Amino acid sequence: MEMPIDFVIVTVLLMNLMMLSSSRIRTCIQIAAVQGILVGFMPVIIDIHSILPGIIIISFFSIILKGMIFPGLLFRALREANIRKEVEPLGGYPLSLLMGVLMFALSFWLTSRLEYAQPLISYLAAPVSFATFFTGALIIVSRMKAITQVIGYLVLENGIFLFGAVFLGAQSFLVELAILLDIFVAVFVMGIAIFHISREFDHIDTHKLSELKDLITKK
Amino acid sequence: MNIVFCSLTIFIMSGLLALSLNRFVKLANYIGAIGAVCACVLGLSSLFIVYNSPGCAELSIPWFVPDGSLSVAIDSLGALFLFPIFILSALAALYGAEYLRHYYGKKNIGSAWFFFNLLIASMVLVVISRNAILFLLAWEMMSMSSFFLVLFEGEKKEAAQAGLIYLIAAQIGTLFLLAMFILLSKDSGSFDFPGSQITAPGFLHSIIFLCALIGFGTKAGFMPMHIWLPEAHPAAPSHVSAVMSGVMIKTGIYGLLRVINFLGTPCVWWGWLLIFIGIVSGIFGILFALAQQDLKRLLAYSSIENIGIISMGIGLGVLGMSMNNPTLIVLGFAGGLLHVINHAFFKGLLFLGAGVILHETGTRKIDLLGGLLKKMPVTGFCFLVGAAAICGLPVLNGFISEFLIYFASLKGIFGSGITVFVCLGIIASLALIGCLATVLILLIAALRQMLLKGRRVERVLTWDCGYAKPEARMQYTASSYVQPIADFFRGILRTQKHGPKISEYFPDVSFFKTETADLFSETVFRPALKFIHRLAERLTGVQHGQLHLYILYILFTLIALFIWKL
Numbered sequence: 001m002e003m004p005i006d007f008v009i010v011t012v013l014l015m016n017l018m019m020l021s022s023s024r025i026r027t028c029i030q031i032a033a034v035q036g037i038l039v040g041f042m043p044v045i046i047d048i049h050s051i052l053p054g055i056i057i058i059s060f061f062s063i064i065l066k067g068m069i070f071p072g073l074l075f076r077a078l079r080e081a082n083i084r085k086e087v088e089p090l091g092g093y094p095l096s097l098l099m100g101v102l103m104f105a106l107s108f109w110l111t112s113r114l115e116y117a118q119p120l121i122s123y124l125a126a127p128v129s130f131a132t133f134f135t136g137a138l139i140i141v142s143r144m145k146a147i148t149q150v151i152g153y154l155v156l157e158n159g160i161f162l163f164g165a166v167f168l169g170a171q172s173f174l175v176e177l178a179i180l181l182d183i184f185v186a187v188f189v190m191g192i193a194i195f196h197i198s199r200e201f202d203h204i205d206t207h208k209l210s211e212l213k214d215l216i217t218k219k
Numbered sequence: 220m221n222i223v224f225c226s227l228t229i230f231i232m233s234g235l236l237a238l239s240l241n242r243f244v245k246l247a248n249y250i251g252a253i254g255a256v257c258a259c260v261l262g263l264s265s266l267f268i269v270y271n272s273p274g275c276a277e278l279s280i281p282w283f284v285p286d287g288s289l290s291v292a293i294d295s296l297g298a299l300f301l302f303p304i305f306i307l308s309a310l311a312a313l314y315g316a317e318y319l320r321h322y323y324g325k326k327n328i329g330s331a332w333f334f335f336n337l338l339i340a341s342m343v344l345v346v347i348s349r350n351a352i353l354f355l356l357a358w359e360m361m362s363m364s365s366f367f368l369v370l371f372e373g374e375k376k377e378a379a380q381a382g383l384i385y386l387i388a389a390q391i392g393t394l395f396l397l398a399m400f401i402l403l404s405k406d407s408g409s410f411d412f413p414g415s416q417i418t419a420p421g422f423l424h425s426i427i428f429l430c431a432l433i434g435f436g437t438k439a440g441f442m443p444m445h446i447w448l449p450e451a452h453p454a455a456p457s458h459v460s461a462v463m464s465g466v467m468i469k470t471g472i473y474g475l476l477r478v479i480n481f482l483g484t485p486c487v488w489w490g491w492l493l494i495f496i497g498i499v500s501g502i503f504g505i506l507f508a509l510a511q512q513d514l515k516r517l518l519a520y521s522s523i524e525n526i527g528i529i530s531m532g533i534g535l536g537v538l539g540m541s542m543n544n545p546t547l548i549v550l551g552f553a554g555g556l557l558h559v560i561n562h563a564f565f566k567g568l569l570f571l572g573a574g575v576i577l578h579e580t581g582t583r584k585i586d587l588l589g590g591l592l593k594k595m596p597v598t599g600f601c602f603l604v605g606a607a608a609i610c611g612l613p614v615l616n617g618f619i620s621e622f623l624i625y626f627a628s629l630k631g632i633f634g635s636g637i638t639v640f641v642c643l644g645i646i647a648s649l650a651l652i653g654c655l656a657t658v659l660i661l662l663i664a665a666l667r668q669m670l671l672k673g674r675r676v677e678r679v680l681t682w683d684c685g686y687a688k689p690e691a692r693m694q695y696t697a698s699s700y701v702q703p704i705a706d707f708f709r710g711i712l713r714t715q716k717h718g719p720k721i722s723e724y725f726p727d728v729s730f731f732k733t734e735t736a737d738l739f740s741e742t743v744f745r746p747a748l749k750f751i752h753r754l755a756e757r758l759t760g761v762q763h764g765q766l767h768l769y770i771l772y773i774l775f776t777l778i779a780l781f782i783w784k785l
Binding site for chain 1: 767768770771774778781782785
């Protein structure tokens with residue numbers, strides 16, 4: 001085991017749990033940003049002895065995007081849409097935390113059954129990246145507001161990035177770039193959409209959007 | 220082969236051109252029609268070249284789809300089907316140019332031509348393709364383009380309904396074809412069409428045959444799968460109905476023949492099944508045709524009847540193949556295939572005639588028509604010729620093909636065992652169909668007027684509404700003309716009569732209405748669909764509109780798949 005890598009990975013895991021338990025949207029955005037920066041450093045840390053210029057560029061862009069641009073856009077949306085500062089989870093914070101821990105256990109079990117092509121850099125890397133992925137999904141599923149769903153999306157992407165950086169090396173970055181672009185568009189669109197939704201409906205609760213669902217024939 | 224490709228290109232290019240010139244209605248109309256006619260003539264000329272030198276009609280180039288190549292070919296079976304496709308389509312295009320003029324400004328002429336030309340091109344491609352993927356692509360293109368043509372007057376509720384039924388039927392058919400081709404490729408190892416194989420009939424082959432029967436039968440209109448025909452044909456513009464009924468449904472027959480060709484020696488029961496389906500389609504088709512009041516609906520049912528006759532011929536041929544009886548093979552297949560060509564021409568003629576009648580009178584209800592032979596002598600005469608041909612009356616072409624099938628079944632009688640009964644059944648049902656069909660042409664209002672020739676037309680009292688001098692020959696409407704037969708078969712037809720029962724001496728305003736719903740759609744498909752609908756309604760709880768839970772579904776699916784693959 002290499003210390004810096006495991007240190008980063010454990011921090012990422014703790015941030016997941018923190019995000020699930022924090023009640024303020026502002027904090028969530030900040031945690032997601034810091035997590036993004038940490039994960040963005042991963043490719044550089046792993047290949048610290050032989051750094052390619054490509055890897056540095058990727059790292060740099062992902063840190064800039066996730067650490068500065070996305071949070072900036074989200075904060076702006078938060079400000080302009082006049083959103084209440086609470087996260088409003090479905091089922092409360094303890095349950096979210098418990099689910100997060102369960103997800104971590106599940107990802108340990110899942111990754112223990114994977115077969116790896118290369119020798120492992122860190123035994124924690126795979127479970128934590130899966131756990132991050134699941135945490136993002138959990139945030140998307142269990143939080144009321146549209147803006148928290150964007151945050152969930154970001155966390156999910158962090159998980160994918162971590163996995164790619166640890167296991168796939170330099171080849172993964174083409175895929176990674178594509179996903180980053182997707183996320184960028186998603187955040188951008190969501191930012192605009194949230195603003196417009198809150199202006200039209202006076203709230204951005206997604207569960208109230210169910211009024212827009214297809215008409216189901218009622219008998 | 221190059222000429223066929225040229226013709227395909229002209230179809231598509233002229234269609235696209237018509238589509239893009241949609242704003243100049245007249246130009247779009249003429250470009251569409253001229254393109255279709257030119258391409259058809261080119262295609263026909265290629266058939267003659269193929270006929271003279273059969274070697275040059277193959278092309279096979281590699282393409283991106285795995286397991287096979289982009290291969291097309293024209294062989295004698297394909298040429299036989301291409302012949303009516305090109306001729307009838309060219310004629311229908313000429314007719315359509317005139318027909319669509321009345322829709323200037325009301326309808327999208329350019330897209331009508333685009334889909335019409337696409338329909339013909341895809342039919343040609345279906346017949347020439349020698350690769351399962353290419354075949355299915357062309358097949359779907361054919362279904363889709365004809366679907367949009369059925370929706371030509373889609374703002375009418377019944378046309379939209381017909382389009383929906385047609386779309387669903389076409390998709391179900393394609394589903395079975397997909398399964399069939401996958402099984403077939405498993406058998407032969409490639410998606411390219413195999414050559415004729417001589418293998419012992421196995422279980423897999425029977426499954427393939429059944430899939431082909433259902434898949435192609437849905438397009439062709441075999442009896443339990445026919446329900447889209449009577450809906451879609453009346454809804455489409457008349458020149459499209461002519462092409463659809465005349466040649467498009469025959470691609471189903473083509474596919475069936477092609478697949479039987481792959482499967483080597485067929486089982487005996489395949490032939491029986493085909494004959495049985497043929498008898499059912501033939502008799503029920505003509506019976507329901509009798510009970511219809513819509514002219515084009517009647518013609519659609521008559522198409523089902525003719526498909527039944529074709530199926531009998533093919534069934535006899537298959538029976539001959541499995542029993543190794545060359546006479547039966549030749550007579551059966553010849554009869555069936557000749558009827559394919561014959562039906563394409565007289566049904567095309569009848570649909571085009573019906574289009575003229577619809578256009579001139581503004582109605583398709585036979586009961587409201589009458590005396591047309593006097594007002595429209597040319598149309599009436601052509602219609603009469605077509606009707607006589609479809610009855611299989613001697614001198615006309617329908618007679619020859621039906622005679623061949625009669626002859627084949629007569630030959631079959633000298634076989635042994637159950638074949639005798641089957642053949643007797645064919646003869647009896649053909650006779651019944653012929654007899655009923657003869658009644659049918661009398662129904663088309665024409666002959667009644669011929670009987671009137673040389674008689675005086677009198678004016679009588681105003682208030683007795685033509686009842687002053689009734690005669691045995693007089694008919695109130697076309698429905699009353701077939702009423703004795705319809706009543707005789709009421710167990711099958713289930714014609715419902717609506718009207719108040721008259722009990723007083725001075726009754727109020729009264730009315731009388733009959734309607735005949737399709738037997739299979741009422742007794743089989745409607746209950747089945749209701750059942751599916753009820754099942755589906757239980758699932759509406761899953762669709763609650765909660766975005767979170769939708770994402771949860773996706774997540775669960777992903778995790779489940781992941782765990783399953785570990």
